[in-house]
Amino acid sequence: MNLNLRFTISWKLIIGFGILLLITIITNFLIYKTLNDNLNQNLGVITEVYTPSSAHLNDLFWLVTQTKILIKNWVYIERKDDTPDKNRLQELHSRQIPETEAALEPLVEKWDEKEQEQYRDVVESIDSLVQMHQEIMGELNSFEKYEDMMVTFPIYIKTEEDGDVMVLTKRIKDKLEHLINHQEKIIDETNKTMRNSFTSLQRLILIMALLMIISVLLIGYITRQALVNPINSIKKVIQDMGKGVLPRKEIKVSTDEIGEMSEALNLLVNGLKKTSEFSLKIGEGDFKSSFQPLSKYDVLGNSLILMRQNLKKAAEDEANRKQEDSQRSWAAQGLAKFGEILRVKADDMEEFSFRLISNLVKYLDANVGGFYIINDDNPEDVYVELMACYAYGRQKYLKKRIDFGVNIIGQCVQEKETIFLTDIPLEYIKITSGLGADTPRSLLIVPLKINEIVFGVVEVGSFNVFKKYQIEFIEKLGESIASTISTVKINISTAKLLAESQEKSERLAQQDEIVRQNIEEMQAAHDEMRQQIKEERQKNAKLSQKYKEKIQGIEIKLKKQQDKLTKQEISLRGNLDAINNTLGAIEYNMQGEVLAINERFTEISGLEIDSILNRQQTQFMLKERSRSEQFKNLWNDLNKGVSRMIENQYFFDGKEMWLKETYTPVKDEDSNFYRVITLVSDITEKKLQEEEENKENNANSSKKS
Known part of the structure; x- marks a missing residue:
């Protein structure tokens, strides 16, 4: 029998790679076996028994x-019932110590017998200690028991350092510490065993690697001797590819196995070229370029597609983050800018309104805006009033009065909610310029409210659609504007009341002078009449009766004038009482010395009247602020008769406070300024909140940098 067996390239490769595969399988098996033994025998014991045991023992040690x-x-200390420390001790006895012991029970069963006996001894000792505590707690269960030496003396002996309770506590801690040290020693020994095992594994891997290298060299040598000439071209291509160079020409394909390899190599080279081009496009930021992997199993191609998706998502996320940072920075800068605008003194509501709405329209890059406030001068006729507008071009807003619930403005006030429109009627509003007029794309109407109380409305229109962060910015700014409107209204009302009070005082003084002159005239007339009556009583009886009637008329007139003065005085006192109940008031001389204060100011400062009177204003301020040019200019203006409103920092009895102050100089009879009346309101909470927001904005800016 003649058997013609052909030892083809396929068989050679199968045998060679079979040997490598066998070595790889043996190596992986030994590695798996070593790792599995360590995981099951060592690591499992550490993580499931000794590590949690050590942690619970430490917890128990700390509880004891x-x-x-x-x-x-x-x-010795807590004599009252239901104190935090007493409740804590009862909680330790009733819950935490039993829970910790319960958590240790399943773990203790996996210890050796000696450790279990030691732990049982610790548990029994802890039970005894708790029993001692319970006895002491039961004996000292009321305040009167602490005063009874028959009760406290034996307890003091037990709780001294050498007493039964302290000795037993120390013994328990020593035993727990011994158990903890033993557990940690076991963990260290187990870790050492694992390290030794891994060292052996490293040696085994090194030996198998050397064996694999030798096998590869041997197989390579045999293959080289059998296939040198046919695969020289393939070798050259592979060497170039190993250097990162891809061949420009395809390898010639033959009909044998080497030909099949050449064809496969050509496919690989073409695929790598496409992959390289795709990678370059991704590096250039072109995430839309098309690419087809060699197959669904093409790891490199699929990885590049996944990388493109991740890079695209990362680029989008980075763009969104930058946009959000920009929006937060924009809002923070806007709040700071309008905070400065709102802190400027405003005695004219229209001027204040125009300054605010014009800056707001410009900052939002909008095109038109209107500023409305709630006019409640007459409580029986409250309505919305247009105080200022910017770039308006519609006839309907020549009418400044809007009732609640009427059109969008009245609806916004009534519902106390923001209204945002993008579908605006053609005739509702127009944005005008020198080239014509057009309807805005979006309209934003925001109520100015604090604690659900609406003080006004801001209306802004733009050719651009307002973003969400811009709407949130205006809503947040609306709270500060509402607060400022409230303060401005109070200041204007206060100044008006003060002016009326001064005018009434002057008028009362003039009327007093008139009454005094009338009294003198009446007295002179009365004396003259009596003299005439005395000299000509019988001759002028009718004339005497006439003078009596004249006296009675003068007395009636004088009584009416006195009644009128009394009513005016009551009205004036009522106005002053309203001011004293609402605002703090302090009176200075022109050198800044405190002459008088009201009760409201003592409530704000937290100081008694005697600790403030006859003291300089600068004694309650920082030296740097009292010596500042701003403070000197304040008193220079007051000495000139100029009213001022500022925000000032004080320290009353070490406590920092911010007050919003309105200074009004007062004249004497010679029209010289001899004192200053100051009305104050507490803005400490608002000021501290602004400082927190500024810190947060600075922190965000620092993170961005």
Whole structure:
């Protein structure tokens, strides 16, 4: 029988790779066996038994230490019932110590017998310690028991450092510490065993690697001797590819196995060229370029597609993050800018309104805006009033009064909610310029409210659609604007009341002078009449009766004038009482010395009247602020008769406070300024909130940098 067996390239490769595969399988098996033994025998014991055991023992050690401190507090310090320390000790006895012991029970069963006996001894000792604590707690269960030496003396002996309770506590801690050290020693020994095992594994891997290298060299040598000439071209291509160079021409394909290899290599080269081109496009940021992997199993191609998707998503996320940072920075800068605008003193509501709406329209890059406030001067006729507008071009807004619920503005005030429109009626509003007029694309109407109380409305229109962050910015700014409107209204009302009070005081003084002159005239007339009556009583009886009637008329007139003065005085006192109940008031001389204060100011400062009177204003301020040019300019203006409104920082009894102050100089009879009346309101909470927001904005800016 003649058997013609052909030892083809396929068989040679099968045998060679079979040997490599066998070595690989043996190596992987030994590695798996070593790792599995360590995981099951060593790592499992550490993670499932000894590590949690050590942690729970440490917890138990700490709980016992706490009971030592708490029982001493119970005996020596905490005499009242239901104190935090007493409740804590009861919680340790009733819940935490039993829970920790319960958590240790399943783990203790996996210890050796000696450790289990030691732990059982610790548990029994802890039970005894808890029993001692319970006895002490039961004996000292009321305040009166602490005063009874017959009760406290034996307990003091037990809780001293050499007493039964302290000795037993120390013994328990020593035993727990011994168990903890033993557990940690076992963990260290197990880790050492694992390290030794892994060292042996490293040696085994090194030996198998050397064996694999030798096998590869041997197989390579045999293959080289059998296939040198046919695969020279393939070798050259592979060497070039190993250097990262792809051949420009395809390898010639033959009809044998080497030909099949050449064809496969040509496919691989073409695929790598496409992959390289695709990678370059991804590196250039072209995430839309098309690419087809060699197959669904093409790891490199599929990885590149996944990388393109991840890079595209990362680029989008980075763009979104930058946009969000920009929006936050924009909002923070806007709040800071309008905070400065709102802090400027405003006695004219229309001027304040125009300054605010014009800056707001410009900052939002909008095109038109209107500023409305709630006019409640007459409580029986409250309505919305247009105070200022910017770039308006519609006839309907020549009418400044809008009732609640009427059109969109009235609806916004009534519902107290923001209204955002993108579908605006053609005739509702127009944005005008020198080239014509057109309807805006979006309209935003935001109520200015604090604590659900609406003080006004801001209306802004733009050719661009407002973004969500812009709407949130205006809503947040609306709270500060509402607060400022409230303060401005109060200041204007206060200034008006003060002016009326001064005018009434002057008028009362003039009327007093008139009454005094009338009294003198009446007295002179009365004396003259009496003299005439005395001299000509019988001759002028009718004339005497006439003078009596004249006297009675003057007395009636004087009584009416006195009644009118009394009513005016009551009205004036009512106005002053309203001011004193609402705002703090302090009176200075022109040198800044405190002459008088009201009760409201003592409530704000937290100081008694005697600790403030006859003291300089600068004694309650930082030296740097009292010596500043701003403070000197304040008093220079006051001495010139100029009213001022500022925000000032004080320290009353070490406590920092911010007050919003309105200074008004007062004249004497010679029209010289001799004192200053100051009305104050507490803005400390608002000021601290602004500082927190500024810190947060600075932190965000630092993160961005």
